[in-house]
Amino acid sequence: MVDGSDSQSQSPSVPPAIEVHDLTVAYGTQPALWDVDVDVPAEKLCAIIGPNGAGKSTLIKAMLGLVKPLTGWVQIFGAPFAKRRSWVGYVPQRSSVDWDFPTTALDVVTMGLYGRLGWLRRPRRRHREEALACLDKVGIADLAGRQIRQLSGGQQQRVFLARALAQDARIYLMDEPFAGVDAATERAVMELLGTLRDQGKTVVAVHHDLQTVPRYFEHVTLLNMRLVAAGPVETTFTEKNLQQAYGGRLTALTRAADALLANPPLDRE
Structure with a gap:
């Protein structure tokens, strides 16, 4: 894990909403996640980003107890998902319905x-x-x-x-909530997610549009099968971390860097 990995920046009085420890998941002989350790802060808008095949959806499924890890564990507010089932709302990928x-x-x-x-x-x-x-x-x-x-x-x-x-x-897990939706829906959804956060809810979303990450989210987790970095958007959504996660996809990285400068975060007061 590299720069920006201070996902523990939340106040010590507020425990993480989700703790992922030493998580390794494979589908048959195909690895999906390796040794992932990350805390997701409570009461924040949190993005999971990374290239195709990085394990983003698998991480969401692991949080929901839908896949059995080879190693490691996930806890929701200090307990396994089975004991916190009623605390978690889920929005699946549209393509899976x-x-x-x-x-x-x-x-x-x-x-x-x-x-x-x-x-x-x-x-x-x-x-x-x-x-x-x-x-x-x-x-x-x-x-x-x-x-x-x-x-x-x-x-x-x-x-x-x-x-x-x-x-x-208390927690909303969303797998690509903006995939295939119109601009009006995206705006309406983000407004609602901001309202949920203001009510003390935690939102975790798999997200693909790098340009909107700094505007929409407060915390970001970068994956490429392994954890690249996790922490506040301001210190974690950097060109160095993006380069490590996405490799040589310079066009996407340039757009993301431009977005970071040109699009200040949404008002979170």
């Missing part, structure tokens, strides 16, 4: 309440009203009755964000 499944937008969001309801209990009117309020927060309450397959990519992503909101989680 079966959009042809016959269900409405409101039904999808209502599924986010099942952790509190129990899977064998039918949601009541107040639960559906709560789900509708979550759709309203992402600006698509008028689409509640539409089949999910009939929605645009941006609208589908808003539905899954609303489902995560319905979980009323």
Whole structure:
């Protein structure tokens, strides 16, 4: 790990939201992550970045307990995911979802309440009203009755964000939340994520657009199968660290460096 790795910069009185220790994951004989050690601070907007195949989505899956590591462990606020399941909301990659499944937008969001309801209990009117309020927060309450397959990519992503909101989680894990969405959706999502952070929530997102990292996020983890660096954006999102993570992709690095200078962070007061 190189410059900017002071991911412990958070106040000692606030423990990390997520601790990853000595994590190694492989799919069959194909390694995905090697010896990753990183703390994700609580109550921050956190990005995971790196080239294709760097293990970003695998890290999210490990945090969710969806993949079994060869070595190491992940803890959510000091306990395994199994004991913190209700504390975590998840927005998956759009490409991993079966959009042809016959269900409405409101039904999808209502599924986010099942952790509190129990899977064998039918949601009541107040639960559906709560789900509708979550759709309203992402600006698509008028689409509640539409089949999910009939929605645009941006609208589908808003539905899954609303489902995560319905979980009323402490941590939100998001795998490429801006992939394939329009600019209006991206702005709306970022505004909502900022609101969640202001409410004391932690947001962790796999992100690909290097130009927007310094504007959108406060903490960044750079991966390339191994941990390259992790820490506050101001000290970690550097050309040196980007070069180590992305190698010789100089065009992307130049754009990112330009973005760092030209796009100050969003107002986080």
